[in-house]
Amino acid sequence: MKPSALPAGEARFLTVEGFDHSRRAHVWSLLLAFLAAGPPGPAPPLEVFFPRDRPYVYLHSPSPALLKALGAHLLSLPAGTLLPNFPLRVSPSYPAAKVPAPPLPGPESTPEPVPGLLLLPSFLRPSAASRLLTELLTSPDWGPPQRRKSGGVLRRKVVHYGYTFDYETSDILRDGERHPLPPPVPAGGAVGELFDRVRSEDFGPGAGVRGGVNQVTVNDYPPGTGIGHHVDTRDAFDGCLVSVSLGSGVVMEFRKGEERKYLWLPPGSALVLTGPARYEWSHGIVSRKTDAVGGSQVARGRRLSVTFRTVISPPPEGRALPAELEFVRDFYDSVARQWHHTRGVRGVLWPSVMGFLGGLGEGSLVADCGCGDGKYLAAATHFGHYVVGSDVSMELLKMTLTGAKGPDPIQQEYDKGPFSKHPEVVGGDCLRLPLQTGRFDGAVCIAVLHHLSSEERRIGVLRELCRIVRVGGLVYVQAWALEQDEGSKRVFDSQDVMVPFKVQRKYLEGDGEGGVVGGEGGMEEEGGGFRFDRYCHVYREGELQELCGRVGGIEVQDGGWEAGNWWVRIKRVN
Ligand SMILES: O=C(O)CCC(=O)C(=O)O
Ligand SMILES: [Fe+2]
Structure with a gap:
């Protein structure tokens, strides 16, 4: 993805990405070192503009030669110069070209018509x-x-x-x-x-x-x-x-x-x-x-x-069913603090997810749909990707902003950097993701699909995930399995189940910041704490593949069972 050289032409601006705003001083020193190494005498002017809180810089100069040499120099720097694992990316902007007069067309159609x-x-x-x-x-x-x-x-x-x-x-x-x-x-x-x-x-x-x-x-x-x-x-x-x-x-x-x-x-x-x-x-x-x-x-x-x-009617499944509102959305809003404590903070990352992220080309644009408290944002940036998380629970999203501070070394590295303070996250329902069509190289959807309460809605989520990736892009989906192994604390006797989650009092009331946030969906007082139920549809072997077969325009490349979950890797083919 990283260009090895700038395209030909006289650039007016360079956009340089591949660092975060805490490294501005390092960017300045790179630029000053470059100017100091130039020919003697006054260097042509160079304007440097850092948009607020954004991990890129615009460089402008009236001298195209200066920008060209600077661009080539920045591109020659090794990945990791400013941020571990990150290559610098340099994109030139050219002055708007004069619109060429179109070739003379025949009155009815071009000699080689556009197909369709x-x-x-x-x-x-x-x-x-x-x-x-x-x-x-x-x-x-x-x-x-x-x-x-x-x-x-x-x-x-x-x-x-x-x-x-x-x-x-x-x-x-x-x-x-x-x-x-x-x-x-x-x-x-x-x-x-x-x-x-x-x-x-x-x-x-x-x-x-x-x-x-x-x-x-x-x-x-x-x-x-x-x-x-x-x-x-x-x-x-x-x-x-x-x-x-x-x-x-x-x-x-x-x-x-x-x-x-x-x-x-x-x-x-x-x-x-x-x-x-x-x-x-x-x-x-x-x-x-x-x-x-x-x-x-x-x-x-x-x-x-x-x-x-013809306006496409909004899918009939576009509206959440009451069970999902109360026992999924309200659930996560209510338990967000303890959820984060027992999940993100523990920092357990599934190998198949890591394998998927590691297999995408470095510098991929990745969406984590249903990112929750952002457990995988660190993993995606670790592999050199740009990642956008989305989740329907704003309370869980707020947890991504506090940093997970988990024992996982990747997470710890991430927590030290400013990305954890400025993650790219957005509130959104995975049936109508607020993300652009065909834009992403990869998408992951982990432990989300088991919360959808109808087959139409499950297929709708798969369609949404495939919509946002480009043709050739990959989607990884993982959801809870009906089939649990012997040692698992879960035994499911049906596919549609309520799964309890215990919350200690301190996470709800504790230090004054807590309090029950969002709704109080399905809460019961129990043994000094509270029990919240969440709705899950657990998948039997082959069910994810069957749903994928009804999406169209995709190909299931691989799949498997891991620690009580089924997963599939899907490729968008058209
Ligand atoms: O003017 C036309 O023929 C095309 C208009 C158009 O492309 C549009 O409204 O989307
Ligand atoms: Fe149009």
Whole structure:
């Protein structure tokens, strides 16, 4: 993952990662030593900017030569120069390149079309297109300008029907109580007729009949404006998008890695994106005054597009069942302090988890979903990874901030460093992880899946874990086994069980900081302390593999039994 050399080009900024903010002084001394070793005479200016509490630094200089030499020098330093096991990573930022004029496309499609893209050039007759355009331009539904994620407002105007798409969060607003519902998709009129037609038209293999379409977005682009490159939000919309062009035509650009394709969308055309064109290629419209079409430059006029999409309904299992709320969430919130004392502080790390983490390439981005008190955060950083923990119990997450102070040498090393004071942790439910799709190299989910109270929810968690890793990324899942060995203090006589946990009074009341936190789910006073019950579904042999078989797009690579738990290693294959 670590580049051995900077890519060619004149960088304006370098971002350097691979240390933590307690080592700023060391970073300064590295930079000063580098400047002192340079040629005699005044060195070109170098600006150094440490964002607050972040483990990276931005370096800026008007001299590209200085940045290039500095970048090469930093890259040549051995791993561990600033932080044990950590290589320094250097990423250059280049000045925005001038947008090259797109090659002249044919009017209908590129010579090598994007797979999964279908263009129907004369989807609407000119008379139908102009009736639709007039209806939209005079519609009372245009709302105020939309705010975008990066700040500011969109230059194009937008109307949504059916569901509102929120450009700040790149998601659909589903909650009619907090957000005013958008107008329903019009029945009748030119928009309604088009909606009915899109819902009944067969768009061919991969797209089929779009009967489930339930959301319409109308974009009004002033001449010369475009839309930034994007893939329509995967978690909000299904696998087929249909966009009808009105008014002016435009060249749309498609990108996949370094590849570029350009497509002229004539007025009255319908563009259908499925499969790779929908998911693997991004699409966008460059802001420019003219487009190259059929050998000449055509001035861009005002263009409207009407996009039809299907909002994926939130999974029915998205809401926690009462048993899980009381006997899992409240349980962990209530017992967090003693849990930490008997788990994180003891610092017992399972060999199969360590094997998984050690097998990921150094510098991997790893998610620990259901990280609890953060027992494995130290292990992940020990292997040179970047790790983000998430858990539904905020009380357990708070324990990650106190440091585990366990006897495990890896944990102790970690506790000395400032990462333990600033772990990257986030509150979140493992059925809707607040983590980006396809972003992680690996994910672990340890002792979580046995707390989900229905098969749909268990499969939902597996899907979420596979969603956040990239194609080729690996997921490790471990959960309690029905089959316990002879010496185990647990004997399960059924798969759905309540497992008691004893909490001493001092952890609940003790020093004034304690107190019962969160709920008091399932608490009973017992023998000078309290007994809390937690709900568990313990897995029989092969059950994890069966659930994985229903996820799709993944491959179970390995699995086994370890100390009363079943585990599987999964690879995301598409
Ligand atoms: O204007 C278009 O044809 C495409 C609009 C689009 O990509 C979108 O709204 O996601
Ligand atoms: Fe789009």
